[in-house]
Amino acid sequence: MxxxxxxxxxxxxxxxxxxxxxxxxxxxxxxxxxxxxxxGKHRRFSLLNPSPSSASPSQMPPPLCDICQVRIG
Ligand SMILES: [Zn+2]
Ligand SMILES: [Zn+2]
Structure with a gap:
């Protein structure tokens, strides 16, 4: 994307x-x-290499399959 x-x-x-x-x-x-x-003080984060420290895993639910809506993995 x-x-x-x-x-x-x-x-x-x-x-x-x-x-x-x-x-x-x-x-x-x-x-x-x-x-x-x-x-220059603006907080930016990379769209290419999202850093694990800035994004808490609990705030990022795993993506769902578009078709079956079942969690992948
Ligand atoms: Zn800015
Ligand atoms: Zn540009």
Missing amino acids: KVQCDVCAADAASVFCCADEAALCDACDRRVHRANKLA
């Missing part, structure tokens, strides 16, 4: 900014968040 960058709408987003509630590609992430000190 690919998420498109909310800023340029051209590239695939690689990070999601919680403060902006926007998905950004690498280039836009750098441009937006290096623009000023405040933006």
Whole structure:
């Protein structure tokens, strides 16, 4: 699943900014968040490599099969 960058709408987003509630590609992430000190404090998480420490497993229910709605695994 690919998420498109909310800023340029051209590239695939690689990070999601919680403060902006926007998905950004690498280039836009750098441009937006290096623009000023405040933006640099935005918490972002990677859409490509979700870090286990930031996402609690209990908050992320396992995906269900679209067809049978039975838990995979
Ligand atoms: Zn972009
Ligand atoms: Zn931001």
